[in-house]
Each structure stands twice: as structure tokens, then as C-alpha cells.
């Protein structure tokens with residue numbers, strides 16, 4: 012921490028005017044919560060007037076949220092702060108020079124999921140824009156999920172290059188990763204603990220001053236910027252690891268002819284006195300935009316690190332292995348499908364398969380990195396005829412999505428449940444069998460949705476993830 016920055020911040024006084032760059036799922040709720048805090052006078056939402064998202068500027072200034080889906084309280088709060096003149100959206104980045112603190116919440120998706128390299132171009136452009144108009148005494152905070160080392164590395168370099176100022180002396184710089192989930196954006200920002208990490212103590216303290224007013228139940232957890240980046244990527248890496256652990260257990264249980272859900276209940280029973288096993292749920296795969304990429308951010312952070320990594324020579328990271336196990340699960344669903352069809356003398360080629368569920372998560376329309384995609388690709392490659400049902404996902408490039416379940420299952424050889432949507436828990440075995448018109452239709456359950464015996468007793472050929480106790484059942488032929 013240098014005296015120069017401290018004295019600049021003291022001279023500037025309390026944070027009163029805030030800028031939020033990136034009017035998306037993270038930026039908009041953050042901006043309206045800052046604007047609703049009495050501690051602050053004005054919040055400017057910065058949004059590029061681009062063809063694809065420039066429309067948000069007028070919408071937001073009318074007090075209308077451009078976000079899809081239901082976000083409790085967001086539109087009311089947005090109208091309130093717009094009417095109070097405390098929030099305004101603009102594409103004029105030069106107004107950054109008039110604010111005290113600016114946060115950047117810009118997506119860092121994979122350019123190409125195959126090579127797992129993040130596309131930092133939008134974030135870099137945002138940082139460069141901030142750098143251009145940066146003034147002494149301003150606090151810059153990155154909220155996007157980024158590779159550890161980015162704040163104190165690439166971001167610092169761009170800001171210094173564009174502004175001619177020095178981080179930690181002329182301006183404060185920190186990372187405060189977002190932890191919001193669609194459908195509960197405002198609640199998450201208010202109630203989750205907030206990790207706040209500056210490149211130095213003065214930056215950390217200034218970021219604490221910025222975020223404290225918007226927290227209701229949440230507490231501030233202070234650390235360095237790089238530690239904050241590792242925390243964010245690691246908290247999702249750990250979740251992915253936990254899911255992989257139970258997915259591998261499910262595969263073992265299938266091979267050993269036992270029910271993984273009995274084992275899971277047994278393991279989960281060992282708790283109390285500070286012991287826990289935190290066992291999650293096996294399934295048809297792991298999708299979404301968090302768990303599928305954050306492990307690789309963490310792995311990249313270690314690669315670009317300064318210090319020496321002491322780790323067994325040539326051994327895969329358990330985190331990368333976890334990703335490989337989870338990415339195997341849609342393939343395992345395909346193997347279960349092939350086995351089941353073989354039991355009734357059929358092959359994938361020419362068979363009709365109904366996929367139930369395209370969203371990566373139950374009862375949601377979010378279809379980012381859906382496990383169903385690999386499963387569908389494998390079926391198509393094998394010459395199967397595939398139809399996809401999802402009650403929530405409206406569209407997906409290159410995939411025809413059906414809303415009418417009867418239409419999708421009519422005359423099929425196999426029904427595969429890939430997402431645990433509520434609708435699928437109500438599947439009626441007799442009606443479903445009649446719809447397929449088959450003596451022994453196949454059903455493959457990727458999310459523990461159905462009760463196996465109800466379908467086996469109706470003549471279905473059943474396969475379920477982790478159901479080693481049922482997957483080899485006798486096939487019943489009903490008159």
C-alpha cells in the first residue's frame with residue numbers, strides 16, 4: 012500500500028458516484044442495488060451501443076429490465092432508482108472520468124469449448140474503455156470470473172497503458188467475483204458473503220467501502236485479488252469434483268450390480284460432530300457456464316503462476332480428471348442406450364429415440380453447454396432418428412425442440428431422460444408404452460426420475476445411471 016494512493020482516496024472522500032460496465036445478468040442487479048443504497052448519489056450503467064445489445068440502453072432508462080425470466084424485485088427496484096434519478100444507462104464511456112468507483116461485469120465465455128481457451132475480448136475492450144477515461148483516485152473492480160492472475164496482471168497492464176497512471180499508487184484495483192444465479196440475482200448479491208480482494212490493502216479497503224452498503228445478510232470476506240480469483244474458480248471446481256466423485260461411484264455401482272442411491276443414502280447418513288461427506292447426485296452429465304469452464308480457469312492460473320508447483324510428475328490434475336468423468340456421463344447414457352436396444356435385438360441405426368430434456372438444469376430454460384448435446388450427437392452419428400422434448404427451452408441452434416411430449420414419444424424405440432424437469436416425474440408407464448406402440452420400449456433414466464419397477468413391470472427395458480441393481484432385469488412380455 013502506498014501513501015500516495017491512500018492520500019488520493021482520502022482527498023476524494025467517500026464513494027458517491029459509481030459506474031457499472033456491462034448491463035447483463037450481473038451488472039444490472041449490481042447497478043440497481045448500488046443506486047438504491049443511501050450512501051451513493053448516482054450510478055451510471057455503461058453499455059456499448061452495439062447492434063446486438065444497444066437496445067438495452069433505452070429500455071433500462073425507461074425502467075424496464077432486458078433480462079429474460081423472472082427476477083423477483085428487479086424491475087420494481089429498477090423503476091424506483093430510475094425515477095429517483097439515481098440510475099442512468101449510457102454508452103458515453105467518457106463519463107467514467109466523473110465517477111469514484113467502477114465495476115466491470117462482462118462475460119468471459121469459451122471462444123471454442125474444444126480448446127477451453129476463454130474469450131477475454133469483450134472484457135479486454137471494457138477494461139480498455141475504463142482505462143481511457145481513468146482518473147487518479149478511482150477504484151476499478153473486476154466482477155467477471157477470470158483466470159487467477161488476471162486482475163494483478165493483464166487488467167492492471169491494460170489500465171496502466173491506457174491511462175498512463177499506476178495501479179496501487181494513482182488508482183485502486185480489486186476483484187470481487189459475482190456469485191449470482193439466474194432467478195435470484197438480487198437475493199444472491201444481498202445475502203451471499205462477498206469475496207473482496209485488492210491488489211493492495213488500500214484497494215481492498217476501498218472495495219469494502221463500495222460493497223458493504225449492498226449486503227444484507229452477506230458478510231465481506233477480504234483477501235488479495237489473486238486469492239479472490241482462485242476462490243471463485245475453485246468454489247466451482249470443487250462442486251464439479253464432488254459431482255464427478257458421485258458419478259464415478261454410480262458407474263462402479265452399475266458394474267457391481269448395486270443401487271448407487273442406497274449407497275448415497277448410507278454415506279450421507281454419516282454426519283454431525285463436524286463430519287460430513289457432502290455427497291451430491293449422479294446424473295447424465297454436467298452442463299452450464301460455470302462448472303464446465305471454471306476448472307480450466309483455475310488450471311490456467313496455476314500454469315501462468317510465478318511460483319514453482321510441486322505435484323506428482325506427469326499426473327493429471329484431479330480437477331481435470333473430474334471434468335473428464337463428468338463429460339463422460341452423456342457418453343455413458345449412450346452406452347446404456349445401445350445395451351438396452353441390443354437386449355431387444357435392435358441397434359441405434361434406424362432406431363427412433365426421444366430425448367426428454369435439453370436444458371442443462373432442472374425446470375430451467377438455460378441450455379448453455381447442455382449434456383444432451385453430446386448424447387444427441389452420438390445417436391445421430393450411429394444413424395438413430397432423434398427427437399428432442401423440453402418444456403422450457405424455446406430454441407437452440409441446429410436443434411428442433413418440441414413442446415408436445417406425446418408427439419415426441421409416438422412410435423419411438425427408446426425414451427431417454429436427460430434433464431430432471433418436474434414434468435418427467437409424472438410419466439405414466441402404461442400411457443407411455445401405448446404411445447410408443449412397442450412391446451418392449453426402452454427407457455434410460457439419466458436423472459433418477461422414474462421408479463424402475465413401474466416401467467419394468469409394463470414391459471419396458473430399463474437402464475438407469477447408478478442402478479446396477481436393475482439394469483440387468485428380466486424383460487417382461489405382456490399379452
Ligand code: SAJ
Pocket residue numbers: 189190191192246247250254291292293294295296297298299300301302371372373
Ligand atoms: N449437477 C449434477 N449433480 C449435482 C448437482 C448438479 O449432475 O448434484 C449438474 C446439473 O445437472 C447441471 C450442472 O451439474 O448440469 C451444474 O449444476 P449447478 O447446480 O452447479 O448449477 P450452475 O452451473 O448454475 O452453478 C451455479 C454456480 N453459481 C455461481 O457460479 C454463482 C455454483 O457455484 C452454485 O453452487 C450452483 O449454481 C448452485 O448451487 O445453484
